[in-house]
Amino acid sequence: MFKPDKIYYEPAVLGYELGRVLRNKYRDLPWQPIESHNNIEELRNNPNSAFALMKRHIILGVRKTHNYVPNHKSSDFLVPYTSSGCSAACLYCYLVCNYNKCSYLRLFVNREQMLGKLIKTANDSGRELTFEIGSNSDLVLENGLTGNLPWTIEQFGKNERGFITFPTKFADTEPLLGLNHRGRTVVRMSVNPQEIITRVEFGTAPLKERIAAINNLCEAGYRCGLLIAPVVLLENWREQYTGLLDTLQAELSEKLKNSMFIEIILMTYSYIHRAINNEAFPNAVELYDKDLMTGRGRGKYCYKNDVRADAEQFFTQEIEHRFGVGKILYIS
Template identity: 45%
Template sequence: MKEFIPTKIFYEESIKKYELGRELLKKYNFIEKESIEAHHKLNIDKDISEFNNIKRTLTIGVRKSIILRKDNKSSDFIVPFTSSGCSARCLYCYLVHNFKLNSNLRIFVNRDDMMNKIIKNINKINRDAVYEIGCNSDMILENSITGNLKWAIEEFSLLKNAKLTFATKFNMVDDLLNINHNGNTKIRISVNPEEIIRKVEFNTCNLEERIEAANKMFRAGYKVGLNIAPIIIVKNFEYIYEKMFIKLYELLDEKLKNNLFIEVIFMTYSMENLNINKINMKNSVNLFIDNKFYEKSKGKYTYKYLYRNEAEKIIIKLIKKYLKNAKISYIV
């Protein structure tokens, strides 16, 4: 995957107090910079037609609020970690709904504060727990800029009753293959049919690159799963998803196929996505076919039971056919 080079950097002056902050300013000394009051208050044109331009920028700041949230799917706790937002432009991205024009990649330089919060939580609960550190970003993408994921994996390798997890659509994993992880990290590779990746998940890695990353991480001793997400009910749904499963069957490491866990997540779409895509991705596919959706919360839509139930049956059938030894962790 081509390295992300921002067109402009917004930064808080306080990052200069941190080694990583100083390193990033030096690393990007050739890029235009603007000092800002706070990472969520960019001095930008708020018109949504500027979305693509803003997505090419990078914001660097200090995370002030670090509150762990309980989870019951991929982890026990969700941790606000070292980044939020992303440089990719997936048409369904929930970060766009949450952050709108502030969904560009934001990096936070105070990683020790986040790790200290995790350790405090570990001591408080006094039991084994899994911590999700990539809920608001893609940690593989961020790691290619900061090295924070490599650092976090090594920090977790020293812990006795805690594991970290994250999902990714990227393949830049080579610097994670020869480090000490002690079996305390589980990676979820996000997959979709190539047709969907190409037309919906812009600026991410293709399916074969993601499978290669899964194999590399598994052979390096990591626990590896697939995050089939988001499932999008499109024309010829079963045909294009079966092609994906055939590719997984053919290319995944044989031992990995016997030790695989799978998460299945159906797409949620929002009016923010729809409005931004109409203006900025004029030739992109329309994901919002209103007769297939119902509003599950204000401005957020998901598939009606009739369509979702049929698609779920197809996905389960394909998993049993091509990845019969895999364990389905959950379906939502």
């Protein structure tokens, strides 16, 4: 469980119920007022080597941006919700591209406003919409601090239209098991080989705990999927991912294997990641591989087309062999 060491807060958060709850919960920690959660100068000016230390802070604010972004993968819209950033330190984290070294955990206390817009948008639509509420953070991790996730699931479950969905790399899902979700929440467990979790996904749950958690969520009636993401093509990637798929075949429940869908996303890396990781984690594995990667956009790297094609063929064949045709929702 993440234990913060310091709170930075916009004074306006104390005007909200959740802000006051957090003020009492973490009253023994240092609290430092700030003008804006988007621009904390003393943190922004820290060296890259301080990246992991900044991950121990919590920043509290009021979310002012509520624009939904169309999505065409596992949801209709990406929704800015109750948190952004994360206390974990996955070496490839795409949030680093957005927030640079300031990808620490930010919590937003105006949850009633955010959920209200979500429900209104769902009800105003002429069809069932799915809303991705976990694209900016890990809501299972956040829940250990705020309790927002059971509140969200039960409140949205009262609605007669729409679905919410989120991914997670954490296994602290017991608070979700007894909820009256009414089938309107979709949970996607992110998985990777244990070696990659250990060497790359710092501060996240082990693979076996993730598998146990998603089995339990499926048994509790949630619609569940797996997110093999990002696929990291280290030197022995075929052996690693063959082992992962063998483990999933052996340890996922039959109920989950029969009903699940699978998303596969190959890793995108960047110049920013390399700069931060080289200073903050100098002994960590190097994820950039000039032989396998090519430039994509400003300062980003992705796997070359032939490398991607090889990986896509591997996953398609191996997943169909173990779990049948039609399980893969997409590969990107």
